[in-house]
Amino acid sequence: MIAAPPYAGNMTTNAAGAKAIRRPVERVAVTVPARLHLGFLDLNGGLGRRFGSFGITLDSPQTRLTVGWSDALAAEGPDAGRALAHLEKVTRHFGVADKLRLTVERAIPSHIGLGSGTQLALATGVAVARLHGLDVKTRAIAHLLDRGARSSIGIAAFEQGGVILDGGRGDTDEPPPVLSRFAFPEQWRILLIFDQASHGVHGPAEIEAFHRLPPFPAEDAARLCRMVLMIALPALAEEDLDRFGGAVAELQRTVGDHFAPVQGARFMSPAVADVLAWLEAQGICGVGQSSWGPTGFAIIPSEADAETLLAAARRRWPDESNLAFQISRGRNRGGEIELVPSTD
Numbered sequence: 001m002i003a004a005p006p007y008a009g010n011m012t013t014n015a016a017g018a019k020a021i022r023r024p025v026e027r028v029a030v031t032v033p034a035r036l037h038l039g040f041l042d043l044n045g046g047l048g049r050r051f052g053s054f055g056i057t058l059d060s061p062q063t064r065l066t067v068g069w070s071d072a073l074a075a076e077g078p079d080a081g082r083a084l085a086h087l088e089k090v091t092r093h094f095g096v097a098d099k100l101r102l103t104v105e106r107a108i109p110s111h112i113g114l115g116s117g118t119q120l121a122l123a124t125g126v127a128v129a130r131l132h133g134l135d136v137k138t139r140a141i142a143h144l145l146d147r148g149a150r151s152s153i154g155i156a157a158f159e160q161g162g163v164i165l166d167g168g169r170g171d172t173d174e175p176p177p178v179l180s181r182f183a184f185p186e187q188w189r190i191l192l193i194f195d196q197a198s199h200g201v202h203g204p205a206e207i208e209a210f211h212r213l214p215p216f217p218a219e220d221a222a223r224l225c226r227m228v229l230m231i232a233l234p235a236l237a238e239e240d241l242d243r244f245g246g247a248v249a250e251l252q253r254t255v256g257d258h259f260a261p262v263q264g265a266r267f268m269s270p271a272v273a274d275v276l277a278w279l280e281a282q283g284i285c286g287v288g289q290s291s292w293g294p295t296g297f298a299i300i301p302s303e304a305d306a307e308t309l310l311a312a313a314r315r316r317w318p319d320e321s322n323l324a325f326q327i328s329r330g331r332n333r334g335g336e337i338e339l340v341p342s343t344d
Contacts, residue, residue, distance in 0.1 A: 023069060023342050024133075024341060024342055025130070025131055025133075025339050025340065025341060025342060026068055026069065026340045026341060026342040026343065027066050027067060027068030027069070027131070027340045028066065028067050028068070028126075028127040028128075028130045028131045028337065028338065028339055028340070029064065029065070029066040029127075029337075029338040029340070030064070030065055030066075030067075030123040030124075030126055030127045030335060030336070030337050030338075031062055031063070031064040031123075031335060031336040031338075032062060032063050032064075032119040032120075032122060032123045032157075032158050032335040033057050033058055033059065033060075033062055033119070033157055033158075033161065033331045033334075033335065034057075034058040034060070034061050034062065034063075034108045034114040034115055034116070034119065034157075034328075035055050035056065035057050035058060035114065035115045035119075035153050035154055035157040035290075036055055036056040036058060036113075036114070036190070036290040036297055037053060037054075037055045037113065037115070037151065037153055037290050037291040038053075038054040038055055038056065038248055038251060038252070038288065038290070039053075039054055039224075039251040039252055039254075039255040039256075039288070040052060040053060040054075040150075040168075040255055041053075041054065041168070041221065041224045041225050041228055041251075042168055042216075042221040042224070042225060043213075043216035043221065043255075043258065044215070044216045044217065044218045044220075044221040045168075045216075046218050046221075048170065048171070049167060049168035049169060049170050049176075050168050050169055051150045051151060051166075051168040051169050051176065052165075052166065052167060052168035052176070052225070053150070053151035053152065053153045053164075053165070053166050053168075053176070054153075054163075054164070054165050054228055054232070054251065055151070055153035055156075055157070055163070055164050056162075056163050056164075056184055056190070056330055057156075057157040057161040057162055057163070057164070057184070057330060057331040057332070057334075058114070058190065058192075058328045058329075058330065058331055059328050059329040059330065059331040060326070060328045060329075061106075061108045061109070061114065061326075061328075062106065062108065063079075063104070063106065063107045063108045063116065063119045063120055063123055064104075064105045064106050064123075065077070065083065065102060065103060065104045065105060065120075065123050065124065065127065066102070066103050066105065066127070067087070067100055067101070067102045067103075067124070067127035067128055067131055068100065068101055068131070068340075069097075069099065069100065069101075069131075070099055070100055070101035071099055072099060072101075073087060073088065073091070073098045073099065073100055073101075074100075074101045074102070075087060075101070075102040075103075075104070076101075076102070076103050076104070077103050077104030077105060077107070078104050078106065078107035079104055079107045079110060079116070079120055080102075080104055082110075082117070082120055082121075083102050083104055083120055083124050084102065086120065086121050086124040086125065086145055087100060087102050087124055087128065089144065089145060090124065090125045090128045090129075090141070090144070090145070091128060093144055094128075094129070094132070094134060094136075096128070096132045096134070097132070100128070100131070102124065102127070104120075107120065108120075109194075110199075111199040111200050111202045112194065112199060112200060112293070112294060112295045113200050113289065113290035113291035113292055113293045113294065113295040114290060114291075114295055115153070115154040115157065115291070117147070117202075118142070118147040118148070118154030118155065118158075119154060119157075119158065119335075121141070121142070121145040121147050122138060122141055122142060122145075122147065122154070122155065122158045122335070123158075123335065124145075125141035125142075125144065125145055126138065126141060126158075126335075126337060127337075129141070130337060130339060138155060138158060138159050139152075139155060139174075139175055142154075142155050142175055143173070143174060143175065147175075148175030148176070149169070149173070149175075150169060150176075151166060151175075151176065152164070152166040152175045152176045152177070152178055153166065155175055156178045156181065157331075157334065158334050158335045159334045159335075160181060160333070160334045161330075161331045161332045161333045161334050162181045162182055162183050162184060162330070162331075162332050163181070163182045163183070163184050163236055163330070164178060164180070164181050165178070165179050165180040165181075165228065165233070166178050166179060167179045180233060182233065182236050182237060183330075183332045184329075184330025184331070184332055185236075185239045185241075185330070186329075186332075187301070187302055187303075188239075188241060188299060188300065188301060188302070188330065189299075189300045189301075189302065189303055189305070189306035189327050189328070189329060190297055190298070190299055190300065190306075190327070190328045190329070190330065191279075191297065191298040191300055191306055191309055191310060191313075191325060191326075191327055192295060192296070192297055192325065192326045192327075192328055193272050193275045193276070193295065193296035193297065193298070193313075193323065193324075193325055194294075194295055194323065194324040194325070194326070195268075195269040195271050195272050195293075195294040195295075195322060195323060196322045196323070196324055197271075197322040198268065198269045198271075198293075198294040199294065200268055200291060200292030200293045200294055200295075201262060201263075201268075201292045202292065206292065209259075209262040212261065212262060213258065213259065213261065213262065214258075214261070216258055220254055220258075223254075224251055224254060224255075227247050227250060227251065228247065228251070231243055231244075231246075231247040232244055232247035232248065232251075235247065241286065241299065241301050242285060244286065244299070245284070245285040245286025245287075245299050246285050246286070248286045248287075248288060248299065249280075249285050249286060249287060249288060251288075252266075252287070252288030252289065253266065256288070256289065259292075263292070263293070267288075267289045267293060267294075267296065268289060268292060268293035268294040269289075269293060269294035269296070271317075271321065271322065271323055272289065272293065272294050272295070272296040272323070273296075275296060275313065275317065275323065276288070276289075276296050276298070278313075278316070279298045279309070282309065282312075284298045284299070284300065284309070286298060286299035287299075300327075303327075306327045307327070310325055310327055313325050
């Protein structure tokens with residue numbers, strides 16, 4: 001077992017003359033937000049970079065975990081298996097003490113399109129680094145734990161929140177650079193639609209899916225890039241939901257139709273697709289599916305409007321439909337890190 005390097009100036013000697021380490025931090029708690037992945041701008045890659053992601057940080061749901069000293073390496077709570085694998089890899093890579101206990105207090109549901117895997121990995125890596133007093137960049141942790149291969153939306157959501165655009169993957173394995181970050185308007189809300197009987201494509205199946213997709217037309221990539229730069233981002237800056245939502249919906253249609261051979265349709269879940277069509281009929285233009293889904297979303301102009309639509313949706317699709325609904329705000333700040341000092 002690898003022992004943790006002592007903190008400078010924190011060595012003490014007990015009555016028997018043996019040296020012990022006084023740890024200034026007893027445990028670290030990290031809370032991280034979910035995110036919507038609105039779509040890829042350039043799946044063609046003809047200019048040397050591929051993907052290019054557009055996304056929104058959500059205030060809920062969230063993952064929260066704590067890492068503290070223990071007598072053995074252990075993890076408990078939702079997604080404990082994945083968290084333990086990250087814990088083992090981080091401690092081994094940095095050569096630090098592995099007598100740690102990780103507790104996942106709450107977790108973003110897995111494989112539903114909200115970035116749970118990236119946020120769990122980042123939260124685990126950052127917690128271990130801060131517990132041991134290491135100055136490690138978030139992107140370095142993402143790279144170590146194999147996150148951000150195609151998109152930096154989850155990393156940027158952890159670091160700063162807001163509405164994020166990245167520049168796609170180049171010829172390295174580094175996470176794509178973040179090109180733009182805007183605040184999500186405070187008055188807008190996001191209605192999330194969950195299909196509790198379905199999961200999105202993930203793991204090896206996701207990698208295989210990208211290999212099976214047909215070539216993405218260069219003219220569609222050019223149109224999407226222009227639309228995001230010249231419509232979506234200016235509309236966001238001016239808080240014009242109609243134009244922003246319209247651009248998001250067009251991005252969703254184009255990318256969703258490209259992924260239809262894998263998903264079976266524009267959207268992964270037929271039930272979620274029904275809700276999105278109903279929302280569009282109510283005049284809501286900014287609708288779509290996050291990542292591989294099945295979670296759907298609708299961008300709503302106000303809290304009152306969101307509450308009205310939420311109540312109507314729950315009446316139309318009761319619990320036995322396997323659909324669930326939640327209102328979230330956009331989140332304009334990143335994750336939260338709390339250091340609990342030792343009482344020794």
